[in-house]
Amino acid sequence: AQSVTQLGSHVSVSEGALVLLRCNYSSSVPPYLFWYVQYPNQGLQLLLKYTSAATLVKGINGFEAEFKKSETSFHLTKPSAHMSDAAEYFCAVSGRLNDYKLSFGAGTTVTVRA
Amino acid sequence: DTGVSQNPRHKITKRGQNVTFRCDPISEHNRLYWYRQTLGQGPEFLTYFQNEAQLEKSRLLSDRFSAERPKGSFSTLEIQRTEQGDSAMYLCASSFSVGGGGGRGTEAFFGQGTRLTVV
Numbered sequence: 001a002q003s004v005t006q007l008g009s010h011v012s013v014s015e016g017a018l019v020l021l022r023c024n025y026s027s028s029v030p031p032y033l034f035w036y037v038q039y040p041n042q043g044l045q046l047l048l049k050y051t052s053a054a055t056l057v058k059g060i061n062g063f064e065a066e067f068k069k070s071e072t073s074f075h076l077t078k079p080s081a082h083m084s085d086a087a088e089y090f091c092a093v094s095g096r097l098n099d100y101k102l103s104f105g106a107g108t109t110v111t112v113r114a
Numbered sequence: 115d116t117g118v119s120q121n122p123r124h125k126i127t128k129r130g131q132n133v134t135f136r137c138d139p140i141s142e143h144n145r146l147y148w149y150r151q152t153l154g155q156g157p158e159f160l161t162y163f164q165n166e167a168q169l170e171k172s173r174l175l176s177d178r179f180s181a182e183r184p185k186g187s188f189s190t191l192e193i194q195r196t197e198q199g200d201s202a203m204y205l206c207a208s209s210f211s212v213g214g215g216g217g218r219g220t221e222a223f224f225g226q227g228t229r230l231t232v233v
Contacts, residue, residue: 009154036224043118043205043224044157090156098211098219100147101170104156 002027002093004074006105014113019063019078021108023091026072033074034092034102035065044090050074051097061085086112118225120206126231127196134192135228139208146189147222148181149205150174157205163189164211196232203227 007022025031032051036044048059055067061084065076074091088109092102119138127133139146144165149157160179161171165186175181178196183189193200205227211219 041226041229043226044207045224046221049221092156098209100145100207100209100222101159101162102157102222103159106154107156 002029002031002095002103004033004091004093004103004105006089006091006108008108009106010109010111012111012113013081015083016080019076019081019085019110021076021089021091021110023074023076023105024072025074025091025093027093027095029095032094032097032099033065033067034094035059035063035074035076036090036092036104037061038088038090038107040087047076047089081110081112083112083114086110118206118208118223120204120225120228122228123226124229124231126233129198129232130195132192132194133196133230134190135204135230137189137191137206137208137225139188139206140210140223143208143210143220143223144186145209145211145222146183147207147209148189148191149207151203151205151227152201160191193230196230198232201230201232203229 004025034049035047038044048057050067058064063078088107090107091105121136147162148160151157163183178194181191207222207224209222
């Protein structure tokens with residue numbers, strides 16, 4: 001079975017500051033890990049995914065995440081926050097490639113201060 | 115193709131009534147997933163189809179819930195005798211996948227969801 005835990009339900013950052021969202025996973029098999037973003041009343045959009053090809057994964061909108069097996073973590077970062085980054089972010093895990101029967105974390109809401 | 119389409123976007127119903135939601139996936143996608151998302155939580159997997167076959171159902175999917183995907187195209191999710199606890203956002207996603215682990219595939223694209231309120 002696979003699961004993820006997102007640390008911090010809410011993160012507030014200043015525009016231009018580093019964004020760091022934390023995700024730890026638990027998996028009995030090599031995991032496939034994802035970060036999604038959700039804007040109000042919208043569906044989920046994939047930011048990036050880890051499929052074992054490279055531990056540092058670059059995604060859309062300047063986000064990246066690093067897979068650290070020793071720490072069972074897959075934290076999401078963006079060097080400089082923009083007002084448009086205000087949204088809810090979800091970490092998710094799957095046990096198989098191209099399998100979107102995902103287990104999601106509870107989400108982290110990001111607010112960006114001007 | 116404009117992506118995954120879900121209808122209606124919003125539904126308010128009285129407790130005890132039946133409701134049905136529809137999902138139209140991206141046309142060439144063979145897999146279709148249903149999720150439920152309650153306020154302040156991440157989406158929870160309900161069920162998924164490969165073509166017209168329903169391959170897995172979560173324990174969250176009680177006997178009052180049924181999903182179909184006739185002809186492997188659009189899908190419907192029906193909730194019978196709705197309860198207030200069914201109030202949630204119901205999300206549909208579709209993807210394309212060939213073969214087992216390691217096969218070709220695309221990411222899953224999500225629809226905008228149907229928000230159900232049971233009063």
